[in-house]
Amino acid sequence: MHIDSLTVSHRFQGPPRSGNGGYVCGRIADRLPGTVSVRLRAPPPLDTPLRLESGCDSAQLFDGATLIGEAHGSALTMQPPAAPSYEEVEAASHRFLGARQHPFPHCFVCGPARAAGDGLRILPGAIGDGVVGAPWLPDASLADADGVVRREFLWAALDCTSGFSVLPLPEGLSMVLGEFCVSIEGSASPGERCVVTGWPLCHEGRKRSAGSAVYGGNGRLIAQARAVWIEVPLADWR
Template identity: 45%
Template sequence: MIIARRFRGPPQSGNGGYSCGMTARELAGPCEVTLRAPPPLDRELSVARRGPGVVVRDGEAVIAEAAPAEVAIEVPAPVTLAQAEEASKRYPWFDTHPFPECFVCGHKRAQGDGLRILPGAVEGRQVAAAPFTIDASICGADGLLRPEVVWAALDCPSWYGMLCFHPWEGQALLGRLAVRIIARPRASDRCVCMGWFLGQEGRKIHAGSAIHSASGELFAFAKATWIRLKPEAPADH
């Protein structure tokens, strides 16, 4: 498998959610992917079955591991499209984003190139949300949003579900993502992505995320584990 530069998170590595989604393509049904190292860009990575799951390697180095898993998480009531549009105006990283060209939440990516999912706090609720319009370039031949991009769209909103309500100045990277896809939106559909904080254990941050249609239909949901980086640790390799 190859992670193209378009799908970067940090400048020199793949967006975590997209990379997890590429890994998960080998498995059917809900699964969990653990990232072991920053996924390199524009390089052939090997994918091999291991028991019921798969492992992705860059040479001998393990990049990601995936296995079937149930996604045990309660999804909050959906946010309306109007609420998401208003919340996105409160996106907290317009001036301080460490990776402003992230495929998912980078505000310096052009519409149609990046996803431009820019979540902000929803007034009166403990969730962050943003609108998401499905571009044809990220859909398959069937006209549906590609599964790996569903994973990507569930990645960053989970982080903002924490950040919007528990501000923090350091950096963190996605460590693990478990996703269940119920259905996939079509090209040109307008959707709502939302995220919410679940808790923290040491440097591990747990958060949830979901994608709904504009009418409130649940397309997919996820549970994410983020790892806060130590001050001396690089966020990119």
């Protein structure tokens, strides 16, 4: 059993006072090999030392005695849609719903209030047949010692894009990430012209499921995910 301290910097917020779900899931899953599924149990607090416990096939993140999230090895059997062109998703991003009204405008991944190089600024818009897409130029600050984008930022990129594929929501509601299963099959480089897509899968009660994928500059699949989103009152975050 490994025990580490993990602090989610304010830079990586999603909703106010909470870490971006995809980023935090990626941090929890970091020590586990292969495809990993993470279930979030409570909002991840910002700028707070948390305890990450990990073994061979599972990991748990705690805030004191409160379980924030848990990860375990999983499998992902999905066929993503064909990768759209970079030019196609550039045009789609001008149809980004969050440009007009965004519940979390400072979200690290999709917040339009974040500056380039600070947030990811992945702003997906409709392409067709329920698919949304956005361009992504990873910033140099996201790279690891080998010069490739760190895995937790691939998790983050996959997160919000899937959520925008299952909108709109009834008035007064928002969504939070409940469960996230990710398979990383390649790597991205800072400045690479990446494409991120999302598409709806199913809707059951308060749960909305969606897929997402990140493609590299030559159209190769880098990572894919299945997300389960939970409808919550927007007032809970205000």
